Amino acid sequence: MSIDFEQLRADALEAVSAAGDSEALQALRVRYLGRKSPLKSALRGLSDLPAEERARVGRLTNEIKNDIEQAVAGRSEALEREHESELGGREWSDLTLPARRGRRGHRHPITLVEQDLDNLFRGMGYRVVEGPWVEDEWHNFDALNIPKWHPSRDSFDTLWLSDGNLMRPHTSPVQIRAMKRFGAPLRAVFPGRVFRNETLDATHEAAFNQIEGLVVDREITPGHLFHSVKAILSAILEEDVETRFRPSYFPFTEPSFECDIMRNGDWMELCGMGMVHPTVLEAGGLDAQEWTGFAFGLGIDRLAMMRYGIDDIRWFHRGDLRFLEQF
Ligand code: FA5
Numbered sequence: 001m002s003i004d005f006e007q008l009r010a011d012a013l014e015a016v017s018a019a020g021d022s023e024a025l026q027a028l029r030v031r032y033l034g035r036k037s038p039l040k041s042a043l044r045g046l047s048d049l050p051a052e053e054r055a056r057v058g059r060l061t062n063e064i065k066n067d068i069e070q071a072v073a074g075r076s077e078a079l080e081r082e083h084e085s086e087l088g089g090r091e092w093s094d095l096t097l098p099a100r101r102g103r104r105g106h107r108h109p110i111t112l113v114e115q116d117l118d119n120l121f122r123g124m125g126y127r128v129v130e131g132p133w134v135e136d137e138w139h140n141f142d143a144l145n146i147p148k149w150h151p152s153r154d155s156f157d158t159l160w161l162s163d164g165n166l167m168r169p170h171t172s173p174v175q176i177r178a179m180k181r182f183g184a185p186l187r188a189v190f191p192g193r194v195f196r197n198e199t200l201d202a203t204h205e206a207a208f209n210q211i212e213g214l215v216v217d218r219e220i221t222p223g224h225l226f227h228s229v230k231a232i233l234s235a236i237l238e239e240d241v242e243t244r245f246r247p248s249y250f251p252f253t254e255p256s257f258e259c260d261i262m263r264n265g266d267w268m269e270l271c272g273m274g275m276v277h278p279t280v281l282e283a284g285g286l287d288a289q290e291w292t293g294f295a296f297g298l299g300i301d302r303l304a305m306m307r308y309g310i311d312d313i314r315w316f317h318r319g320d321l322r323f324l325e326q327f
Contacts, residue, residue, distance in 0.1 A: 003038050009064045016071040025075055032068050039065055109327045110209060110316055113236065113304040114191055117211050120235050126213070127188040129181075131174030133195070134165050139173035143283035144252040152251050157196040167195035170297055171212035172252060175276070178214060179284025184291045185217040191300065202312040203268070209300035216276065216286065216293035222255070225273060225294035229259055232298075233270070237261075237307055248272065252280045253295060263306050270306075271298040 012032045019025040031037060042061050046054050107115070118128050146153055156169040174190035182188065191211040198206045213232075215224070226245055233241045242262040250256040253274020260267040273296035278288035301313050308327070310316075315323050 003042055005042075005060050005064060008032075008038060009067060012064075012068045013071050016068065016075050019075055019079070022076065022079055025072060025079065029072050033065065033072075039068075106327065108316070108324065109304050109308055109310075110300060112327060113300055113307060114209065114211070116236060117189070117191060117300070117303075120232065121189045121213070125187055127178075127182070127186075129174065129178055129188050129190050130192050131168075131171065131177050131190055133168060133193055134161065135168040135173050136165050139176050140166060140168055140170075143176040143280065144172055145277050145279040145283075146251045150251060152249075157198055159195050159197050169196045170194050171210045172295070172297060174212055175214050175252075175280065175295055176284050179216065179281070179286055184286050184293075186293075187215050187217075189213045200314060202314070203302065203305075205301060205313050205317065207317070208313070210297050211300055212295065212297045214276070214293060214295045216281070216291050218290065218292065220275070220292040220294055222257075222275060222294070225257075225275070225296065228294075229271060229273060229296055233259075233261060233303075236303060248274075250274055252277050259296075261306065268302060268306065270302050271296050273297070 012028070015028050016025065016032075019028055033039065039061050042057065046058055049057060121128060140158075141147075141150075141153060158169045159167040161167065171190045171192055171194060174192075178186060178188050178190065189211055190213075192209065193207060194210050195207050198204050200206060213228070215228070226243075230241070230243050233243065244260045244262070244267060246258045246260065248256045248258040250272055254277045256272070256274035258269060259271040259273060260269050273294065276293035276295050281288040281291055281293065301316060304310065304316070305313060
């Protein structure tokens with residue numbers, strides 16, 4: 001089938017310039033440029049033509065296609081302008097109206113809990129200090145009384161980097177940094193993100209948040225520790241929480257404990273803690289004969305779960321707005 005290209009171009013341009021509204025224009029766009037248009041079938045048929053014909057017809061169809069596209073774009077703009085000036089005759093702007101508000105975002109539930117923790121600890125006279133996410137082996141292990149051969153190194157599911165450093169699996173290395181930087185007596189918390197090569201489930205994430213607390217002074221006892229932890233948890237959860245302290249093991253504290261809290265008839269592990277091991281005080285540059293201390297490491301994500309009644313930790317990182325917009 002041969003096409004009269006020039007006639008096609010003339011018809012198309014005339015129809016486009018006469019299009020009365022955007023629907024009519026859209027219909028013309030489909031008719032002249034769409035999949036079933038004569039131009040498209042001509043392009044599809046190109047390969048059947050002899051070589052010199054092919055070049056000529058190819059060039060011509062492209063040229064016509066461009067012409068029509070330009071005409072459609074031009075007409076579309078003209079229609080828009082007509083529409084606006086017509087509106088302008090009927091409507092006017094009231095410049096005294098308040099500006100339209102953009103949609104505001106809000107803070108993530110973990111951030112909310114973290115900020116409350118910050119305020120709470122500052123109110124109790126703790127410094128808030130952050131440490132690096134990428135740690136070296138000495139701060140994360142050796143200084144925390146975990147020598148190379150120590151089996152508890154494996155229990156941290158550490159993500160190692162190719163340069164020999166690691167993504168910190170807990171916030172405890174900041175204890176060492178803080179003792180070195182501020183000396184004793186010291187009362188400080190270290191909030192931040194930690195990373196573990198962890199199998200995910202409803203209470204385990206691979207990247208989560210901890211807040212570490214460290215108090216160093218003379219004659220600190222486990223009584224100070226238990227009382228502080230219970231007071232802190234009650235303040236954050238805004239109720240008198242039921243706590244359970246179990247004996248546990250951490251190389252950097254002696255004795256060590258684990259704190260669980262009661263939620264919906266179940267105990268949930270929330271916090272590791274203990275009296276700072278003398279070796280750790282020494283690694284922080286302090287005289288272990290003179291100074292004593294307690295430390296705790298609290299899972300912020302788990303705390304947020306309890307506070308907001310969230311049943312699965314994985315909600316926090318899903319980015320699902322139906323979840324996030326509830327806070
Ligand atoms: C530690 O990380 C110790 N550094 C805590 C500590 C600090 C002990 C100071 C003594 C003195 P643990 O691995 O148990 O301990 O983690 C502490 C808390 O982090 C847990 O109680 C829990 O609330 C939270 N947590 C641990 N693993 C995960 C995980 N995969 N996902 C979410 N939260 C976790």
